Amino acid sequence: MSLERDLFGMDQAAETTARVLVADHDPISRHVLARVLGASAQLVVTGSVNNHQPLRQWPLDRVDVVVLAVAPHEESTGLVRQLELRKVGVLLIGTGWTQRRLDAAFAAGAMGCLVKNIKVAGLAAAIRAVASGHTVLSPELHTLYARRTPAAPSPAPAGTEHLLHTLTSREQEVMRNLAEGMSTAETAVRLRVSPATVKSHVSHVLTKLGARNRLEAVLLFQQCERSAGYAVT
Incomplete structure (x- = not known):
């Protein structure tokens, strides 16, 4: 997906x-x-x-x-x-x-x-x-x-990898699942939590990354992982 x-x-x-x-x-x-x-x-x-x-x-x-x-x-x-x-x-x-x-x-x-x-x-x-x-x-x-949110993100600015460290391990898990194309419900099943918990994690990520919505958060998260040297699928 x-x-x-x-x-x-x-x-x-x-x-x-x-x-x-x-x-x-x-x-x-x-x-x-x-x-x-x-x-x-x-x-x-x-x-x-x-x-x-x-x-x-x-x-x-x-x-x-x-x-x-x-x-x-x-x-x-x-x-x-x-x-x-x-x-x-x-x-x-x-x-x-x-x-x-x-x-x-x-x-x-x-x-x-x-x-x-x-x-x-x-x-x-x-x-x-x-x-x-x-x-x-x-x-x-x-x-x-x-026009405001490019489908193909440009390279992340230097230093953005530090944003990954502001996210908890569970918040990072949630974002990786969303980046794979999973929905909130599918992510909840995989992580064995409620959809409300997934939404709560996403809300916290939006604040920490300064993203306007889930799409921007996922794209920025992928950029941060690239900047930190992680593989992004």
Whole structure:
């Protein structure tokens, strides 16, 4: 499995059932989304909600993924952070994506960003991928995001190998698994810990490496290992 496929692909979506909540300010849009997703295999739509309602009014019990529709100029990072703290995966769909919006969304904890005109089959696959711990991005947005995060990292600056020593041995294990293309859930199984523990380790790594999101953390970790003289697969 490749790193790009794990972080940006939809072809490794889990086969397990994912419980989904649709959040959209437009009542027609949210009802249409809820109806078509409810007809998709391996998805259970628990309900739909106006995303402008206070979060305490959202029916989040046992929800795996929130599909959050956002307008081009709508600020959603605070809401994404609150949902991420509740251990709910957030998949943003919208139009008018920019580098700044993508960067802010992933930094806030979003697990995916898609253009709103994505086909239902692709959206369903993205939801299942997010539910299994993958991060997804619409193909149309790859180039836009890559302008800030190159797929092929440049050589690490001299001295970055010291960053490895700021990570615990378990944090390094987690990053190596992610670099192999494993999802959060797969890493948890291999290391015999919970997915929440893996996410906690990744959060600590983000802080220590100064990375904006998991993709940057993995790329920087690989650079650090190269700089330190370790083999990176």
